[in-house]
Amino acid sequence: MQDHRYDYLVSTAWLADHIDAPDVVVVDGSWHLPTTERRAATEYREAHIPGAVFLDIDEVADHTSDLPHMLPAPAAFASAVRRLGIGDGQTIVVYDSVGFYSAPRVWWMFRAMGAPRVFVLDGGLPRWLAEGRPVEDGIVRRPARHFTARLDHAMVATKDDVLAALKSGEAVVVDARSSGRFAGTAPEPRKGIRSGHMPGAYNLPYTNLIGPDGSLRSVDALYTAFADAGVDLDKPVITTCGSGVSAAVLNLALRSLGHTSIAIYDGAWAEWGRDPNLPVAGNGEGNS
Template sequence: MNQLLADNPLVTTEWLAEHINDTNLVIVDAYMANIVGKEPIVYDEFCCLPKSRKLDVELDFCDHASSQIHALPTESQFTKAVQELGINSDSIVVIYDNQGIYSSPRAWWTFKVMGFEHVYVLDGGLPKWQEEKREVVTSYQQIPSLGNAVAKPNRHLACDSDEILHVIDTDAVILDARGEMRFLGKAAEPREGVRSGHIPSSKNLPFAMLLDNTTFKNKEILNSIFQERVPSNITKVFFSCGSGITACILILAAVSIGYKNVVLYDGSWADWGSNHNLPIE
């Protein structure tokens, strides 16, 4: 199964339906209560995919001791969270969310930053699964036992404001996933004390541009969108957004079309915009 997935971080609903009973498959609902930057899909009643387990992204996958809003978890926090989900070192993890593509990429990238390789995102998530009249249930799977997966961090996959400050005067590409009005500083930031504008030399790529309703656009369109913003000679791309969530949608799209050297600015604009010692445009 690993070989089938090796070159693509996304799985289809068809693939998941076919493999849903595989013994080492763990399905994770990347739950997030607060949806920012899009009109949320609202459900009359709770439902989830069969055999799925709940991961509260903001509660379980963020470091609450950090001053950042959505800081990546520490090694110990990550290890505790995934073990409590019953995830083992040899598990195949498929993550989805109830918005289609929203919080699942952030959970996926957190796994990647923490060195867990066999992790994928369900393209279209719960909305597509339901649209295709596939089975849903009204309760999460009971965790059979604690898992044994542990963090082995790839810290180069995320960075802080110091690294961004060092690259803004180079030919590095920084892509910002926020909407155009926020990027241009024409719309107020949703968080108190955060300035309006963007990181100098960064380019705007609103995450909604990559999506066709609840799924990613096809690879040809994604390639065209990225090629307009990332010169062919650039080997490293940095990604930012409001607080580190939707930037991961861009990262997932980039990885799905072959970009290798991608870095999340974890604090993103909430961090940069609140530090008055840092330049803005």
């Protein structure tokens, strides 16, 4: 099986060699669940990779929606990243402070908006620090750049798309949440959200795709993980999770296997789980 991981990833060594290149921009895309009580913006100000700007997915979002960090309209996205100094023709490298968690979400946002050269730093900030590489504090401000945003609608799924896929079986729905949350035996971190999963969805916790060193696993290991979860890779895939963050880890992993027909259900369980008109399975039943 062909290895496409480094079509979407860069190593810490590569970034160290290219960090001063005028066409490279580094983005701290860290985000944490509210239950962790970690503040990504504060941590960024305390220590970040030199030259990195901070993209807050709760700010660069659709503020007309009451769902968390929904993808904004192209014009709003372009305006936000322009102010960060990110523009057309640049190579964008995204990392996060966990290692491999929210950076793929920011990577997907740029990809969905048409950026052709955007990558995730494999191992993220933890690997960068473990290798003794430098960090700086404060806030980086770059000159504004023009960014052309054109939304690729095929990369974004709605609840109607998910319902249609579950009914027809023409696409596979894969949930990146933990097995406990999927089964309904572990509570949801957001209030007012039912426990369980979409009937007919498959479960592949995103953590199963990340090695002990914080890297995306080998293509053989990724393929085995999807196969063990029951996912038919000959079909289009819709990935989902709690709020559209860890679903992007599955998206990146699938693209690393050469799978290109993939969308993220942006509303995710935050939308599905609170809607009494949408079906829910679980409460310990496992996959339905």
